[in-house]
Amino acid sequence: MLKKIFDWLMQPLGLIAVGIVFLSVFSVAVYGLSATQQTPEQPIQFPHKTHIGFGIQCLYCHPGAAKGPAAGIPSQAKCWACHNQIEKTQTSVLLAPLKEAVLSGNSIQWVPVAIVPDFVQFNHRPHIAAGKNCEDCHGDMSQVNIAENPQVLNMGFCLNCHIETAGEDEEKLIKLTDCGTCHY
Amino acid sequence: MTTLSDLKISEVKLEGEHVGKWGMVIDQDICTGCQACVAACSMENNIPFVGEEDSGYGRAMHWIRIERFWEGEYPEVKMTNQQPMMCQQCGSAPCEPVCPAFATVHSQAEQLNLQVYNRCVGTRYCANNCPYQVRTFNWRDYQRPEPLPNQFNPDVTVRRRGVMEKCTFCIQRIHKAQDKAKSEGREVADGEFTTACAQACPSNAITFGRIDKEDTLVYQMMHHGQSHGKKHLEELGTLPSITYMNGGGA
Incomplete structure (x- = not known):
């Protein structure tokens, strides 16, 4: 039985069939992998580039980063403080969801981009306090429109930096490479 | 009574005086067994309610439990002190060496027994080797009906099916206090924070x-x-790391 199948596969038609199956599985896998690397669809096509170009600091819209665990996403009230003075806000199609959100009072459903799994407890504050800049992990936002991850935020990425930061300090190294520092 | 040095157990490590870092004293003379600590612990640490059926199989999940003992035969029963029992955060923990995935490891920084949920593969060796029987296993993804998910503690991982869990000495509170102290440029003061069970008692x-x-x-x-x-x-x-005080009037 097995030999029969093998013989059929070894003839030209069989080889083509094997090739087609392999190619289709491979392309689905490539598509699946690339889908995980896409930046998510956002309710507003927010251009970070433009806002940073105006000289707005990261911490103006994400003040939580300096104080606590979450950097935070600004509410539409914060957007509106500037945008209600801008003529274009009234007419722009791209900004219509913002206008709608302010008038109706419903919050804008932003999709978080830089996320860690539930079993990782990340705190922004100590990282800012240790002199890290936003772009060290989030990339240069002055070059992108919709936020995207410049690198995979995985444990290797975190640990490399932790070990580098600790340097020769033994006590610091123990603290920064302890499982319980991030996982609990 | 046999002391530690009388035993000829090769596994027993006696490397000088063990100190530890975080510890607890439980006064059994004033514990009333009211179970407030059990409830507070469940709330603080996102511990699921397993329901009646699974509880019947002995799968109830609590990181702290009140053990009660009695002396004598019915009807001359004399209750002894209530005994809250949770992870003792051993300095030489029996659960640690048996884990094949290194999911339960000793924290060098905090001197606690950690349970790393994302590493745990659910062999349950640690629970079988724990002399205090304080480790609990997630046999299912237990459902929380609305609006219970709204009271999740965001500082604690919501565990999924197939991982072991246990008392962490509220490590999220330790980290929070340390973070706050560091941001103010000082050391963590004694009594500045406490665990959920101690707070609720x-x-x-x-x-x-x-x-x-x-x-x-x-x-x-x-x-x-x-x-x-x-x-x-x-x-x-x-x-x-936990000291029990009993029968001395404190």
């Missing part, structure tokens, strides 16, 4: 703090004169 039977510093309340209680404190199953060489 109406009779203050549970005291939590540093046991490696002499000026803390926990240290004073542990070393006060002829202390009545004792540690559970100390003869196994587990070097527990």
